Amino acid sequence: MQAIDHVPGYAIEHVFTVYDWASLGDALIVNVGGSRGQAATELAKEFGSIKLVVQDAERIIQGVELGVPEELKGRIEFTSHAIFEPQTIKAPVYLFRMVFRGLGDKYAFLALKEKHKFRFFNPG
Numbered sequence: 001m002q003a004i005d006h007v008p009g010y011a012i013e014h015v016f017t018v019y020d021w022a023s024l025g026d027a028l029i030v031n032v033g034g035s036r037g038q039a040a041t042e043l044a045k046e047f048g049s050i051k052l053v054v055q056d057a058e059r060i061i062q063g064v065e066l067g068v069p070e071e072l073k074g075r076i077e078f079t080s081h082a083i084f085e086p087q088t089i090k091a092p093v094y095l096f097r098m099v100f101r102g103l104g105d106k107y108a109f110l111a112l113k114e115k116h117k118f119r120f121f122n123p124g
Helices: 002-006 012-017 038-046 105-116
Strands: 028-032 051-056 076-080 093-096
Touching (some): 012 038, 038 051, 038 093
Parallel strands (some): 028 093, 051 076
16 A cells, blocks of 8 residues: 555545545544555544544454554554445544545445445545
């Protein structure tokens, strides 16, 4: 995933600019397909009152909580979740970063519409 940081517009620091995260206050953000929590960790560092749940396959998140910086423990949680399964956590914000690039339009749309019932947001 680090290689993608060298592609213009895809670097992790751009996560901060696509949404007014500070306006959420102490909200819960679910990072669906969040891998090992890179984006969640950076968001938690930058915005001190949000809490994040990183969802990904068990084999991806196994043991990753051990690497969470001490000052962020209690604000970042990792849980096993398959993208085509019904969403188990209710939250005001769901973050998808680099999740749909390999699915194709049909399956990306199904993951959102059928299982999650999301409202679509286009940052413009």
